[in-house]
């Protein structure tokens with residue numbers, strides 16, 4: 569275990585099993601329909617790569633990056649897209665994939681933005697959901713695990729751009745947070 573990790577929440581085997589379940593569920597829900605998987609960079613890279621390989625049917629892949637600015641507790645704000653899609657999403661089924669749904673601001677604004685561009689459908693899949701931290705009414709369509717309000721790292725999740733490479737999800741030690 570990495571010395572900056574206090575506790576492992578989900579190990580590699582648990583993650584693989586849950587991702588396979590999500591893949592089965594998503595494949596069933598989109599049966600007979602094409603889906604454009606959109607990985608929200610950088611945090612969702614490992615999750616998207618694993619999930620993608622558990623999807624059946626006609627699947628395309630694109631990436632987007634965003635940073636959200638809101639006023640904390642107020643459920644409004646704007647999302648700045650810092651890396652655009654390459655795909656024209658008009659008439660497409662879009663599945664946004666992110667690492668964690670925290671306040672929910674980033675995901676809810678991305679969903680609204682892509683819906684406004686004329687997608688046929690826009691759904692979301694997040695690996696982790698911090699239910700106690702939600703500040704928007706929007707809820708993700710697919711959730712890997714609900715977690716308590718703690719700062720987690722690994723499996724794509726970072727603290728100061730570090731720890732994304734850890735194969736498990738863990739809670740960071742307070743002394744590692746500066």
Ligand code: IMP
Pocket residue numbers: 611636666667668669670671672673674675718719720721725726727
């Ligand atoms: P939201 O807009 O508040 O839902 O923020 C979501 C983004 O905040 C995620 O995509 C992460 O980049 C970041 N984030 C929130 N909680 C954590 C955490 O516990 N560890 C690492 N990143 C986090």
Ligand code: MG
Pocket residue numbers: 609610611612667
């Ligand atoms: Mg992120």
